[in-house]
Amino acid sequence: DAEADAEADAEPEGSGAANTHVVAHHYNELKEAGRRERHKSKIYFMRNFNNWIKSQLINEYMALIKNQKRVGDALRVLDMCCGKGGDLLKWDKALISHLICTDIADVSVEQCQRRYQDILQRAEKSKYGHKFTAEFFACDSTMVRLRERYKDASLQLNLVSCQFAFHYCFESLSQADCMMRNAAECLEPGGYFIATIPDAYEIMRRLKAAGPDARRFGNDVYSIEFEDDMMTEAPPLFGAKYQFHLEGVVDCPEFLVHFPTLVKLGRKHGLQLIRRSTFADYYKETMPQGRQLLQRMSGLESVQANRCANDEQFKHVAKAFGAQRGRPLGTLSKSEWEATTLYLVCAFKKCKNSWDA
Numbered sequence: 001d002a003e004a005d006a007e008a009d010a011e012p013e014g015s016g017a018a019n020t021h022v023v024a025h026h027y028n029e030l031k032e033a034g035r036r037e038r039h040k041s042k043i044y045f046m047r048n049f050n051n052w053i054k055s056q057l058i059n060e061y062m063a064l065i066k067n068q069k070r071v072g073d074a075l076r077v078l079d080m081c082c083g084k085g086g087d088l089l090k091w092d093k094a095l096i097s098h099l100i101c102t103d104i105a106d107v108s109v110e111q112c113q114r115r116y117q118d119i120l121q122r123a124e125k126s127k128y129g130h131k132f133t134a135e136f137f138a139c140d141s142t143m144v145r146l147r148e149r150y151k152d153a154s155l156q157l158n159l160v161s162c163q164f165a166f167h168y169c170f171e172s173l174s175q176a177d178c179m180m181r182n183a184a185e186c187l188e189p190g191g192y193f194i195a196t197i198p199d200a201y202e203i204m205r206r207l208k209a210a211g212p213d214a215r216r217f218g219n220d221v222y223s224i225e226f227e228d229d230m231m232t233e234a235p236p237l238f239g240a241k242y243q244f245h246l247e248g249v250v251d252c253p254e255f256l257v258h259f260p261t262l263v264k265l266g267r268k269h270g271l272q273l274i275r276r277s278t279f280a281d282y283y284k285e286t287m288p289q290g291r292q293l294l295q296r297m298s299g300l301e302s303v304q305a306n307r308c309a310n311d312e313q314f315k316h317v318a319k320a321f322g323a324q325r326g327r328p329l330g331t332l333s334k335s336e337w338e339a340t341t342l343y344l345v346c347a348f349k350k351c352k353n354s355w356d357a
């Protein structure tokens with residue numbers, strides 16, 4: 001950890017952003033599957049489960065923020081690396097007042113903006129619809145100071161969310177430092193930064209378990225493969241690159257996140273770590289409050305309503321909900337469970353200054 005401290009304290013210089021264009025290209029090219037296609041996917045239940053985890057996390061910290069506020073106070077959120085806007089409905093349900101969405105993949109940002117317009121139109125038609133303002137721009141959060149792109153650079157945020165993306169900045173210290181500053185600098189004291197990232201300890205544990213000379217591990221829905229030069233010594237704090245493949249969704253380079261370094265970087269920017277939970281633990285902890293939402297999101301109702309699933313899939317879902325035996329989560333296959341338990345959730349609280357953090 002002394003090494004981590006020294007690296008994180010050092011002034012960022014230069015940049016090793018050799019992979020960001022590969023990542024941007026990958027996500028820009030990704031086609032959004034229709035509902036029917038999604039139902040057929042081998043990771044259908046895992047995607048629903050991951051969505052549920054994000055909902056639980058967002059709801060947990062939005063509730064804490066609302067406790068500090070009065071009814072009618074503005075609630076402002078930054079969705080950093082928003083992708084195609086998979087969390088827009090969550091922000092809508094959280095009754096926020098303003099949202100900033102940004103991602104390196106411009107095609108995704110455009111799609112996100114279109115989804116927002118749809119939500120807004122629906123709200124306008126409905127008597128009780130909730131409306132929130134939003135701004136969108138494409139940029140690399142590891143290289144650009146986001147506040148300079150906001151419509152109001154003095155804007156104070158209540159929540160920053162970075163879902164399944166913060167690990168991309170661990171390509172180099174300067175990128176990680178820039179992304180952490182973006183997460184922290186506009187948060188008002190008492191605000192939160194929440195994220196979901198791969199758990200580097202779990203990745204290294206599975207790599208070791210795969211055998212002394214193994215470079216690759218995984219199953220029929222995901223795989224992680226390291227390059228040869230990563231295998232000779234302990235992984236570096238930054239640039240510990242591996243190729244991540246997730247059935248039909250991800251196929252691009254990612255970086256191990258050395259957790260003590262992440263915490264140290266957070267502290268530098270006034271963020272204090274208040275939660276680090278693996279998905280498996282977070283599921284156990286929040287399941288009692290989130291059971292109904294999970295059942296809805298796990299698709300039992302939508303599978304029934306849309307009659308998209310084949311009979312076999314439907315029987316499988318129905319049976320799983322009837323008797324939650326054997327599997328950690330009724331509907332997830334073993335392969336999906338192995339893939340989702342690669343991740344962890346973390347949350348940081350913004351302090352008045354970095355000394356407090």
Ligand code: SAM
Nearest residue numbers: 027081082083086104105140141163164165168
């Ligand atoms: N947060 C979204 C969600 O949960 O649905 C999208 C997650 S997707 C797995 C990762 C996203 O991170 C992609 O949309 C990708 O374009 C974005 N991303 C990766 N590197 C980035 C960077 N340097 N700056 C901004 N966005 C980045």
